[in-house]
Amino acid sequence: MSKTNMSNMDKLFQSLHQRRRPEDVAQLILEQLTGRLNGQQKAILQNAAQGSLKQRFLTYTSMLEDFAKPVGLARQVAVAGNLFNIPPLAADQCDNPTLVENYIHQVNQQIKKDFGRNDFKAHRLNHEAREAAGMDISRRRYNKLFRILTRMEAKLQTLINEWKKLELTKIGKSGFSSRITWEMFSADKNSACFIAYYVARCNLRSEFTIAGQQRPYDEIADMLFSRCQNSSTTNWWAIAHVYPDQNVLLHLSDEQKGNLLGKWFSVLQEIAGLLKETWEKSKIKRETMVVRPGNDSSTWNTMASAWNRARDHWVALIYALGMEEILDKVWPGKVLRLMAADVVAWHYRSGGKLDPNTDVWKELPLSWEVLAGTSTCTRQMVEEVCHKHGLDPEKSGWTTPRPRKIVAKFRPTPELVHGVTIENPYLATFLRKAGVFSGKHIKNPHFH
Incomplete structure (x- = not known):
């Protein structure tokens, strides 16, 4: 279906996989x-819609409306297609790890190479083996083809990891929004509208600020949610994938709650392994959680956000099922994101201090070790450490589902360049191309 022929419901569903501005949604x-x-409802919604590209004078935004997709193997597949005389995949198919792997298996057959056996010394065929396999090619050409295929497999693994990272990015932003099917989404229009708007708010980019990020549940989301509460056809199952409020979960059956509980625990297990791996090969300073040279802050923060979102849903479901007593003995805590040194310095210059959550984080056992059972952390331990550092363990979300009582005031989506707000979208594009605020050497932008 072409973009021009898509219905509004189609576009709203598509937005779950994008980063559309809340105003446009x-x-x-x-x-x-x-x-x-x-x-009244129309006026509340119009408060946001008046800033949409359709209504405002400047019908342009510098902000990308899609998540950055992993770079596929189009170039490598094209080279392989020429060298092995095998028709290459279509360009869009080269972004699909499954299709690329199948293609590599097909190409491997031409030089009798086994997938996954990539050691240049141990896994190549010698002259006798190549003759026995009926390959009439020189050793030099065989070596060249072998190297190309090993590089393609390495690139394939990178592609798989990048797709996994993208999935975790979406989970960290808006829960299971990307797992909502069209059938679930389209079953009820009020539910679909709330989900689409709330997800758009969750997907807002982080701002360079010490005032805190925008809360996703604003007055427009609250109005749309109220419509769901006053409807008899609301699809609470779909809403629970992105908004695990107790008022939502009480509408689910125990089977549905258990289904989501299991899925979120599986996500926690997956992230736990990735956090452990990243932690062990990094030199993150746990006492401050300030980025240092050598820290992969992008990957760490993606996984930390995904962990905290998954943990929040998981804890909310445990409470909804009346099983919170299990958390008395096993309580994996939150995972803190890494902070930029200039933001921390800004905090101190403004009379602030290190976030007390950092003090709690550094004293508790590592969250992934608690989940794996190699370390012990109980509710009492978390409460004691929170009180020690002046934090309310419930209001701060350390021992209960994250509070969802506050309704934020709607604020227009800013045009950001590496987190810095720029009023004019055209200027924002110019500054981004020039590398301003990126921390890198500024280059001359070229427009084509």
């Missing part, structure tokens, strides 16, 4: 719910 919702909104 609000505009789609305004059109979708035409005739169904009362005056």
Whole structure:
């Protein structure tokens, strides 16, 4: 279906996999719910929609509307297609790890190479083995083809890891939004509208600030959620994938709660392994969690965000099932993100101090070790450490589901260049191309 022929519901569903501005999603919702909104509801929604690209004078934004996709193996497949005389995959198929792996298996057959056996000394065929296999090629050409295939397998593994990282990025932002099917989404329009807007708010990019990031649940989300609460056809199962409020979960059956509980625990297990691996090969300073040279802050923060989101959903479901007593003995804590040194310095210059959550984090056993059972952390331990550093363990989300009572005031989506707000979107594009605020050497931008 072409973009111009897509219905508003199609576009709203598509937005779950994108980073559309909340204003533009609000505009789609305004059109979708035409005739169904009362005056107050329309005014609340219009407060956001008036900033949409459709309504404002500048019909341009410098912010990408999609998550950055992993770079596939189009170039490598094209080279292999020429060297092995095998028709290459289509360009869009080269982004699909499964299709690429199947293609490599097919190409491997031409030089009798086994997938996964990539040691240049141990796994190549010698002259006699090549003759026995009926390969009439020189050793030099065979070596060249072998190297190309080993590099393709290495690149394939990178592609798989990048897709996994993208999935964790989406989970860290908006829970299981990417796992909501069209059937679930389209079953109820009020539910779909709330989900689409709330996900758009969750997917907002982080700002360079000490005032805290925007809360996703704002007055527009609250109005849309109220419509769901007042409807008899609301799809609470779909909403629970992104918004695990107790008022949502009480509408689910125990089977549905258990289903989500198991899925979120599986996600926690996967992230735990990745956190452990990253922690062991990094030199993260746990006492401050300030980025230092050699720290892969992007990967760490992606996994930390995914862990905290998964943990939040998991804990909320445990409470909804009335099973919170199990947390008395096993309580994996939150994982702190790495902070930029200039943001921390800004905090101190403004009279602030290190986030007390950092003090709690550094004293508790590592979260992934608790989940694996190699370290012990109980609710009492968490409460004692929180109180020691002046934190309310419940309000701070250390011992209960994250509080969801605050309704934020809507604030227009800023045009950001590496987290810094720029008023004009065209200027933002210019500065981004020039490398301003990136921490790198500024280059001259070229526009084509």
